[in-house]
Amino acid sequence: MKISIFGYSGSGKSTLAKALSKAYAIPVLHLDSVHFLPDWKERSVEEMSAIVKDFLDKNSSWVIDGTYKRNCFERRMAESDLLVFLDFNRFTCFFRAWKRYRQNKGKTRADMAEGCNERFHGEFIRWLLWDGRTRKRRQAFQKVVAMYASKTVILKNQRQLTAFLNEQQAQAAKVAQAQEKE
Secondary structure: OEEEEEEOOOOOHHHHHHHHHHHHOOOEEEHHHHHEEHHHEEOOHHHHHHHHHHHHHHOOOEEEEOOOOOOOHHHHHHHOOEEEEEOOOHHHHHHHHHHHHHHHEOOOOOOOOOOOOEOOOHHHHHHHHOHHHOHHHHHHHHHHHHHOHHHEEEEOOHHHHHHHHHHHHHHHHHHHHHHHHO
8 A cells, every 4th residue: 555645734644644554554754754854954855855765666555744746746646546635724734733833842753854843933834824825836736636536535624534544444454354364
């Protein structure tokens, strides 16, 4: 199983990726942890692409969360068995990011690069509410959804996300049981 999760900042991509990784017992790659170096320094596109390519080459099943269109994006989308687009509204994403900050203030999350302590500042708030939701960005998401419609799931709220995750966990359990019987 190969799963790509993309969508807006604060929508829950990393949390969903961890849950699906656990359910299917497959490796997970959080692109934020690849993009950033300690103290929120950005890794070069070339180095990041090499890391992502190596992960794709070495794993026959995976979950990857994040968009990062310059990092094997087309390959990830094409190879994925399932694409999950988290299309939550900006205020939900803002609230989730704020809650995440409150829970992790002064710490580095497991899905983030080492040395990138959780933060919540004006530039990120602007990204959550406006800059990360430009018409161009929305159109790019819609283009991916249209191109891969047959294998894309769009989730717009927590109720849909919970139902989807429950369904995936049940499916993964069935697959595991079938493999045990073989």
